[in-house]
Amino acid sequence: MEKFAVDLHIHTALSPCADGEMTPPAVLARAAASGLRVIAITDHNSAANTPAFVEAAAGGPVTVIPGMEVQTREEVHLVCLFAGTEEALAWQEVVYAHLPPLKNNERVFGVQQLLNAAGEVTGIEERLLLTSTDLSLEEVVAEVQARNGVCYPAHVDRPAFSVIGSLGFIPQELQIPAVEISRNINRARALEKFPFLKGYHLLCCSDAHRLAEINRPRTWIRMREPGFQALAEALWDRCRERIEVD
Template identity: 45%
Template sequence: MKFAYDLHIHSVLSPCGDEDMTPNNIVNMALLKGLDIIAVTDHNSAKNLPAVLEVGKRNGLMVIPGIEVQTKEEVHIVCFFKNLQNALKLDEIIYNCLPDIPNKEEVFGRQLIMNSNDEIIGKIEKLLISSCSLSVNDVFILTRGLGGICIPAHVDRPAYSMTSNLGFIPNSLNVKTVEFSKKDSPESIISKYPFLKKYNYIVSSDAHYLWDISEREYFLEMEYLSFTNLINILCPN
């Protein structure tokens, strides 16, 4: 069966995320657009995942726990987990590896933690769009140790990508799938970066606004929706 997906969405926790990106708004917009599976991947944090997962479960939408990590090389990696607990374990590690730079709300926006009723229950004080002290290799090792998978994010972009900042994808990472952004067609991206043709790819929105969430346009072929099936597609043996 084919399932429509968007595996890179930000909530109000990301300082650059619009304040309409609440748990209920994200889930309801995804349903309105006909999506079957989404991942919420806030910058360097998983603290809005409890609310989003609860709302998704309540409304019959599969939500994958995720985090978009910014490594010390300023490379963005989206990390997906089978369960909330392991995502929160990486969240704690990342937070302790972030520099003590306070968020300036008037410049970057608020970093809001919400409950499943879209009520504000807290804020994160450290600036989440800083680079943590973990390397690309560290993030892959930690994520896999927690039973998760790593996907190099928006590899076609000229900044904050493995392609732009490292110039290559290290073979030692054993990457099977990369993420393309929606600004260009996959064909034009591969034409620009021929070495990417060896990888499988997904196309996600990196949505910071509700209207940016993908339509029912990108699909994954699975027998049924499960994290195990997702791993088998994104990280085949």
């Protein structure tokens, strides 16, 4: 198996808190220049830009995994990854049905841009994405797994919008293959601060909202190929040698 550099948490111009520069051509070029082989597109509560990124990446050096960063009713952020855009967009409809009926205030939160593969703006998402759904942590994990997706907590070391920050612990019954730590901490420090994380694979991803935040890889995964199925197999494999994090 080959070792691939991955970043499984990248936002696009659809996330209101992200820069407008986060377009398919720009993100893919930056990812390739940084040595990344697999990235996941994970906008807040939406997968609407994943088709554009998958199309733009076709035939190139970087594989795109369609995904989403869901905010639960406990204000916990979860990374959700799927085999294809069809699955991601089907999950999006579930998430949209559980968002409050609020319109985005661009002056407060920022613009939510819908893009094509060339990076051109094709529309504006008017529903507010930067808010909590009424789905629980357990419900999101179960629903994503029922759709053959992968789901795990994001940036667990942060005080806000993390499972540890919100609950103080990770529920033992939660069926997750990994947890993500932020770029502000390394593996050794994370395990020292949160010893109970030793039972999980750790992933360190950028949570990039601007191009400059996509830089040197922090996570490498041994996989048979750079794609969702191989990634899911590696994450669920309990062999610690499959995943390296600095």
